[in-house]
Amino acid sequence: MTKLDEFISSNRERFEQDLRQLLKIPSISTDGSYRTQVAEAADWVLAQFVELGFRTELIPTDGHPLVYAESAPVSNRPVALVYGHYDVQPPDPLDEWISPPFEPTVRDGNLYARGATDDKGQMLTHVKAVQSWIETEGTLPMQVKFLIEGEEEIGSPNLSHFLQSPDAAKRLACDVIVISDTSQFSKGHPAITYGLRGIAYFELILTGPKQDLHSGTFGGAVANPANALTKMLSALVNDEGKIQVPGFYDDVEALSDRERSQFSALPFNERSFMEQLGVAALAGERGYSTLERRWARPSFDINGIRTGYQGEGAKTVLPNQASAKFSFRLVPNQNPDAIAASLRTMLEELCPAGITLELKEMHHAPGFTVPLDSPYIDAAAKAIEQGFGHSPVFIREGGSIPIVSRFTDTLDAPTLLLGWGLTDDNTHSPNEKFSLADYHRGIKSSAHLWYELSRIAV
Ligand code: BES
Ligand code: MN
Ligand code: MN
Numbered sequence: 001m002t003k004l005d006e007f008i009s010s011n012r013e014r015f016e017q018d019l020r021q022l023l024k025i026p027s028i029s030t031d032g033s034y035r036t037q038v039a040e041a042a043d044w045v046l047a048q049f050v051e052l053g054f055r056t057e058l059i060p061t062d063g064h065p066l067v068y069a070e071s072a073p074v075s076n077r078p079v080a081l082v083y084g085h086y087d088v089q090p091p092d093p094l095d096e097w098i099s100p101p102f103e104p105t106v107r108d109g110n111l112y113a114r115g116a117t118d119d120k121g122q123m124l125t126h127v128k129a130v131q132s133w134i135e136t137e138g139t140l141p142m143q144v145k146f147l148i149e150g151e152e153e154i155g156s157p158n159l160s161h162f163l164q165s166p167d168a169a170k171r172l173a174c175d176v177i178v179i180s181d182t183s184q185f186s187k188g189h190p191a192i193t194y195g196l197r198g199i200a201y202f203e204l205i206l207t208g209p210k211q212d213l214h215s216g217t218f219g220g221a222v223a224n225p226a227n228a229l230t231k232m233l234s235a236l237v238n239d240e241g242k243i244q245v246p247g248f249y250d251d252v253e254a255l256s257d258r259e260r261s262q263f264s265a266l267p268f269n270e271r272s273f274m275e276q277l278g279v280a281a282l283a284g285e286r287g288y289s290t291l292e293r294r295w296a297r298p299s300f301d302i303n304g305i306r307t308g309y310q311g312e313g314a315k316t317v318l319p320n321q322a323s324a325k326f327s328f329r330l331v332p333n334q335n336p337d338a339i340a341a342s343l344r345t346m347l348e349e350l351c352p353a354g355i356t357l358e359l360k361e362m363h364h365a366p367g368f369t370v371p372l373d374s375p376y377i378d379a380a381a382k383a384i385e386q387g388f389g390h391s392p393v394f395i396r397e398g399g400s401i402p403i404v405s406r407f408t409d410t411l412d413a414p415t416l417l418l419g420w421g422l423t424d425d426n427t428h429s430p431n432e433k434f435s436l437a438d439y440h441r442g443i444k445s446s447a448h449l450w451y452e453l454s455r456i457a458v
Pocket of ligand 1: 155181399401
């Protein structure tokens with residue numbers, strides 16, 4: 001592996017340039033006006049694999065294309081499937097960026113750009129690792145397949161469809177799935193993530209009178225959709241942080257004592273966490289620690305509210321409509337469909353007379369954990385130790401990667417979540433960054449991963 005390690009360190013500059021190129025493409029999947037740029041990012045990723053001599057395919061969908069590539073089969077060795085995403089979240093609020101989101105800029109050893117860590121930078125570590133194998137050894141020690149999608153940030157609707165097609169399972173057949181789209185525990189503590197929360201995302205639209213009204217002439221006599229919205233939303237969670245949707249906790253997988261003590265043994269400092277976020281206190285479900293709340297308990301958050309007068313100064317108006325986007329993070333065993341049905345009944349009962357309700361179900365995905373007693377986990381731990389100089393800690397995380405549980409259903413292979421990011425990388429926020437040192441450590445870990453995995457008997 002010395003030759004490979006040397007190759008990786010002497011190609012740092014070149015690998016950084018490649019990442020910068022990809023980061024310049026504003027591949028914002030949620031916004032239809034960026035369709036060509038999303039396609040451009042797909043083409044860019046595909047071209048990487050074409051250059052490596054992989055068998056490649058740009059798979060069109062009803063939305064954004066899938067990039068598929070595979071190296072040559074190696075008999076008697078396991079097959080890995082790397083999943084990642086080339087799409088990014090919108091960059092706004094734009095005026096809070098120190099350097100523009102699509103002009104990658106280095107400050108203090110960090111590369112700043114939308115998508116730097118989520119997920120272009122992390123995804124590219126695996127591309128650069130296979131490239132390093134090909135350019136030093138001429139080949140990989142095992143077959144590696146890549147499926148890089150452009151709709152992760154919108155819930156992977158078309159990849160879900162693709163997985164249902166009869167030949168998808170055959171094409172993607174593998175022994176292990178590898179994803180780098182999570183985080184290290186903290187600086188200097190690389191991690192293997194063995195669980196993610198799921199999500200159920202909704203939009204609630206309340207409509208009252210046929211148009212906005214004078215709140216003096218009509219206020220107090222006509223139901224106000226904004227008043228109704230705040231009342232209905234605040235009924236969803238109580239002061240102890242317990243979600244009030246009937247049956248919400250019925251299937252929740254409880255935290256074991258063992259897991260609780262493992263979480264509390266991690267070096268987590270509430271003070272510096274609060275400092276990092278600029279808050280004077282933490283909040284959440286009573287009876288649980290911050291890590292438990294973030295990783296293994298459900299939560300409810302309003303993601304956006306729209307209603308009434310938003311302009312400068314005051315306007316006495318009774319708005320005719322109010323809407324909110326909100327989501328629940330789910331833990332293993334909770335059923336998003338059952339929760340959606342129960343929520344609908346609850347909101348219909350809460351909705352006052354004189355107001356009509358529309359509840360849109362947006363994306364949803366279950367939470368999951370993966371077993372830790374597997375040779376694949378052991379191999380990943382060894383590889384990370386090579387790449388980062390420390391053995392990984394085992395954590396869960398609170399975010400969601402909707403496709404993972406669908407992979408598990410279709411492909412019957414365990415998932416390795418190997419995150420190279422940091423929790424202060426500002427994902428989905430202004431000034432997203434990725435540490436360049438972690439980018440290179442990720443490449444090195446990935447290069448070692450193919451070696452370690454190739455030694456597992458299949
Ligand atoms: N990379 C994240 C998922 C993630 C975030 C994992 C934090 C672990 C910790 C992914 O790109 C993401 O943002 N997922 C969305 C999914 C949603 C749009 C369906 C999320 O979690 O909000
Ligand atoms: Mn991501
Ligand atoms: Mn994301």
